[in-house]
Every structure is written in C-alpha cells, then in structure tokens.
Amino acid sequence: MxxxxxxxxxxxxxxxxxxxxxxxxxxxxxxxxxxxxxxxxxxxxxxxxxxxxxxxxxxxxxxxxxxxxxxxxxxxTYGGLDYLALHTHSQKKHIYSVGTRVGVGKESDIMLVADHTGAQQILKIHRLGRISFRTVKTNRDYLKKNASGSWMYLSTLAARKEYAFLSALHSAGIPVPTPIAHSRHTIVMSLVDAPPLRQISSVPDPAALYASLIELYLRLAKHGLIHGDYNEFNILIREDISINPETGTEKITLVPVVIDFPQMISMEHVNAEMYFDRDINCIKIFFERRFHFKPTTPGPFYKDVKKTVGRDGFERLDATLEASGITKKMAKDLEAAIRQHEEEKLQNPEAFEPSEDEEDDDEDEDEEEKEGEEANTDEKEKEEQPSIVIGFQSPSESG
Ligand code: ADP
Ligand code: MG
The missing domain is CATH 1.10.10.10 (Winged helix-like DNA-binding domain superfamily/Winged helix DNA-binding domain)
Known part of the structure; x- marks a missing residue:
C-alpha cells in the first residue's frame, strides 16, 4: 500500500x-x-x-x-483511512505537504512531511494486520473473527499506544522524537537527524556506545518499561558536538535516540524477563558482529534490574496505557496481533522484506492468487550495507 x-x-x-x-x-x-x-x-x-x-x-x-x-x-480502504488522517493533520496545521517515504516496513510506512513553516517532520502510518492478508490462511484467524482483529482497529491502536508512550517518555526526558500529533493510525513526530545503528560501520569507542545503550535501556526499566524490540533498527545514533570553551577543542558525544514503541510492555508483564533478555542479547550480538566488541561483565539481569523500578525518583510509566484510555482488552488484542506478526516473520521472513512494487492488498478478491505466489527473492538480497562512520574527531584545521 x-x-x-x-x-x-x-x-x-x-x-x-x-x-x-x-x-x-x-x-x-x-x-x-x-x-x-x-x-x-x-x-x-x-x-x-x-x-x-x-x-x-x-x-x-x-x-x-x-x-x-x-x-x-x-x-x-487503507487509502481512505490515510486520507482522513492526513486531512485532520492538515486542518490542524501539523502537516502542509507530504514528501518522500524514508522507511518501509510491513508494519508501517515512514514519510517525510513538512508543516506550513517548511519544517520537516516524520509521519508514521501504522499498518498492522496488513501482512496477514498476504500470507497463509491460518494467520487470518484472529483477523476474521471480529472487529478486534481488523487492520483498522489494530493499526489505530498501535498508533495510539505509540503516541502515548512517545509523549510519556518525552516528558520524562528520555531521548525520543518529539511527539507532535496523532490521528487514527498515524502519528506525527520530529525528524531525528541521525542514522539508525544498523547503518553505522564504525565508531571510535564501541565500549562507550554500548554502555550508553545499556544505560538508556536501564533508564526505561526504572520507569517500569521494557522496549520489546530494542535493536539496531530502532535506535538512532545522534552526534552531539560541544566545544570546550577553554581549549576550543571539539568534543563529540554519541547519543542514542530510541524509537518504535507499539510493543512496549511493563516490567511486571508475565513474559517480562524473556523480552528483557531478548532485547539485551540483541544489542550484544550486534556489537560483537559489527564492532567486534564483547562486554567484559555479564548481564544486566532482569532480577536485579526489577529492583530498580520506580527508584531514584523515576516516575513509573507502565500505567501510561490505561491513562490514555487503552483498556486491558485493547492492550491484549494489540499484543496478540504483534506476537502473531512476530511469529509470521520468523516463519516466513521473505514476506516481510520491503518491496517497492507492492500491490494494493486491500482487495480481498486477489488474495487467493497471491497466496500461491513466491515472494520476490531479489528483494531479500537487497540488504543495505552499513556505511556510516560516526563520532570521529574531524582533522584539526591547523594540521
Ligand atoms: P517500524 O515499526 O516499521 O519498525 P519505525 O518506527 O521503527 O517503524 O521506523 C522505521 C524506520 O524509519 C527507522 O528504522 C528509522 O530509520 C526511520 N524513522 C522512524 N522514525 C523516525 C524519526 N522520528 N526520525 C528519523 N527517522 C525515523
Ligand atoms: Mg522499527
């Protein structure tokens, strides 16, 4: 779509x-x-x-x-809901024009947009439930039963949840995009001018960057939250440059900015430990593979971190959902859909590779034919290579 x-x-x-x-x-x-x-x-x-x-x-x-x-x-249709959301954003003067698509996931479209002052922002359009129309029949079970499985309901819920957490985290001073507006299955947020970790090939001090990613994760935990998809795609790395007033030298600090919250859960969740370990492992595996860095100490461990929830003056944010009017039933529906989506992705990764020439999945009539088709295998080879070198001091002017 x-x-x-x-x-x-x-x-x-x-x-x-x-x-x-x-x-x-x-x-x-x-x-x-x-x-x-x-x-x-x-x-x-x-x-x-x-x-x-x-x-x-x-x-x-x-x-x-x-x-x-x-x-x-x-x-x-998806298009109809997109138009209604855009219409609302435009009437409220949050969006004036829509530019290019910067990210294509199977769960969302990420668009560059501008407001009436020309300032660039990000529009995230949630598309949860979309993939299930293209994959095997059994996956449609939860979609077919009732409204609680429909793409419109699930995508709108995902956006609402994401916006609620984005707002709460932003207020708490966690480095996240600035929330701007929310309508239906879409959110508008500030554009973070920073590449995802995934694209970074080299940093001067992997140990320091690793430490800052873990520190950020533990901050979320103190607020009572587990990200649930803490990986190289959902962490953007910003270069903050400061000048030492005495020596005049430049100092570059790499600051992680975290995005993508529809799957966020509480530290109290029944499967909290599993998600916690999975997130931490993701970062460890990535650092070893990409930067050949291995931390010298084990952990952090869920049972230790659990004791820090709400400590040191950290406001608990895991009740954010209820506060934003998302009921327990809604939260469960969304969680089930996200989990199902994850499982589908494991079983059939090709179907989730972004493809530029997607057909309109709106028409149910077409789906029987699509099911038998092979996924486009060329697309899956097209994985982008990491190429960004970040955080290194530029050579001094005098030298
Ligand atoms: P998905 O749920 O499909 O994974 P994400 O929110 O993770 O969607 O966004 C997908 C990609 O779009 C990110 O990996 C990032 O490259 C880009 N992106 C998303 N939000 C922003 C933002 N606010 N600023 C800059 N880039 C963004
Ligand atoms: Mg993501």
Whole structure:
C-alpha cells in the first residue's frame, strides 16, 4: 500500500463528509449500507449528491465494494483511512505537504512531511494486520473473527499506544522524537537527524556506545518499561558536538535516540524477563558482529534490574496505557496481533522484506492468487550495507 496523495486536492468538502461517514459507519458495519452513509454524511444535496461522492471516492479507491455482498454498501480502504488522517493533520496545521517515504516496513510506512513553516517532520502510518492478508490462511484467524482483529482497529491502536508512550517518555526526558500529533493510525513526530545503528560501520569507542545503550535501556526499566524490540533498527545514533570553551577543542558525544514503541510492555508483564533478555542479547550480538566488541561483565539481569523500578525518583510509566484510555482488552488484542506478526516473520521472513512494487492488498478478491505466489527473492538480497562512520574527531584545521 503506497500513500498516494494526488487525489487529495480534488476532493470536495462533500466528498470528505461522505468519506468520514463511511468511517463512522465502519464502527458497527463491516460493509456500511448506503442509507447509513447518507444519514451520517448529513448532506443537503440528498441521495443523488451522496451517490456522486461515493462514486468519486470509489474511483480513487478510498472506499470499496465487496464482492458477493448481500446489500449495497462500502467499506473504508487503507487509502481512505490515510486520507482522513492526513486531512485532520492538515486542518490542524501539523502537516502542509507530504514528501518522500524514508522507511518501509510491513508494519508501517515512514514519510517525510513538512508543516506550513517548511519544517520537516516524520509521519508514521501504522499498518498492522496488513501482512496477514498476504500470507497463509491460518494467520487470518484472529483477523476474521471480529472487529478486534481488523487492520483498522489494530493499526489505530498501535498508533495510539505509540503516541502515548512517545509523549510519556518525552516528558520524562528520555531521548525520543518529539511527539507532535496523532490521528487514527498515524502519528506525527520530529525528524531525528541521525542514522539508525544498523547503518553505522564504525565508531571510535564501541565500549562507550554500548554502555550508553545499556544505560538508556536501564533508564526505561526504572520507569517500569521494557522496549520489546530494542535493536539496531530502532535506535538512532545522534552526534552531539560541544566545544570546550577553554581549549576550543571539539568534543563529540554519541547519543542514542530510541524509537518504535507499539510493543512496549511493563516490567511486571508475565513474559517480562524473556523480552528483557531478548532485547539485551540483541544489542550484544550486534556489537560483537559489527564492532567486534564483547562486554567484559555479564548481564544486566532482569532480577536485579526489577529492583530498580520506580527508584531514584523515576516516575513509573507502565500505567501510561490505561491513562490514555487503552483498556486491558485493547492492550491484549494489540499484543496478540504483534506476537502473531512476530511469529509470521520468523516463519516466513521473505514476506516481510520491503518491496517497492507492492500491490494494493486491500482487495480481498486477489488474495487467493497471491497466496500461491513466491515472494520476490531479489528483494531479500537487497540488504543495505552499513556505511556510516560516526563520532570521529574531524582533522584539526591547523594540521
Ligand atoms: P517500524 O515499526 O516499521 O519498525 P519505525 O518506527 O521503527 O517503524 O521506523 C522505521 C524506520 O524509519 C527507522 O528504522 C528509522 O530509520 C526511520 N524513522 C522512524 N522514525 C523516525 C524519526 N522520528 N526520525 C528519523 N527517522 C525515523
Ligand atoms: Mg522499527
């Protein structure tokens, strides 16, 4: 699913109302009946105007009909939900223009956007539940049963959770992007001008960088949190440059900035220790492979770190979810979907490789054919090579 904003400016105020009506109707109907769309859109032009709008929206694939439906109705597509979210961001002046896509995951699209002052920001569009339409049938079990498995519900929940944690962590002074806005399955945050650890080939002092990553992780733990996906893709490394006023020499500090929070859990979670160990191991394995660095001391260990939760004046943030209105049931649904997604990824990694020419996965009609197809094997070879050297002092001017 590519975000294609071209049709946006051609939509009339009435089209937007009808689109919003389909969204509203989706809360109770898988396929929103036309009379309900008419009622919710509250247009003065009556049913002929509504049907004109419906036809425009269907032509631009913002809403879709389902084959074999027993009545005349429409559902919102990914594109439709994207447009509604963008429309809200633009009306609130958080987004003025949408630029290029900087990251493609199977769980999200990361877009460079600008506000009306021209300042660049990041738009993250959650796409949880999307992959399951392309993989084996059994994976669809939880999606098919009820609304709690639908992509719209899950993606919106993921965005809400991520925004809640981003805000809480930012307020607590943890280095994360600055949260700007949230709508439906999307969040707007500041652009961190720093490469992910994944792209870095060399640093002057791997031991120091390792120590700062562990320190950051332990800070999260003191707030009662386990990241749950603490790896080289989700840690950006910023170069902070300071000048010693006495000597005039430059000092470069590498500061990790952590991103990506939909899977964050509490230190009290039943599987907390497993996720904790997995996160720490991820960092260890990466440092050994990439920088040939191995820490001399073992640990940190969950049981020791657990004792530090809420200590030293650290505010507990693991109740953030409840505070933001995400119920226990919602949190469970999201967790189940994320876990299922992880399992699918382990079983079928090719299906999760980003591919530039993705087809529109919206149409259920196509899925039977897609299932039999082989994943594009060229794409998986296209892993980018780390090339960034970071943190080294530039050669002195006089030399
Ligand atoms: P996903 O859930 O798909 O893994 P992430 O939030 O981890 O999405 O973002 C994917 C990639 O996009 C990151 O690895 C990073 O390169 C880039 N990215 C995401 N957010 C930002 C940001 N605020 N600033 C800069 N780059 C970002
Ligand atoms: Mg990520």
């Amino acid at each position: 590519k975000l294609d904003t071209r049709a946006m400016r051609h939509l009339t105020a009435e089209d937007w109302k009808v689109l919003a009506a389909v969204e509203q109707g989706s809360k109770n109907h898988e396929l929103v009946p036309v009379p309900i769309i008419e009622r919710f859109s509250r247009l003065k032009g009556g049913s002929s105007l509504v049907s004109k709008c419906i036809s425009t929206l269907a032509k631009t694939s913002l809403i879709a009909k389902m084959k074999e439906a027993k009545y005349d109705g429409y559902r919102l």
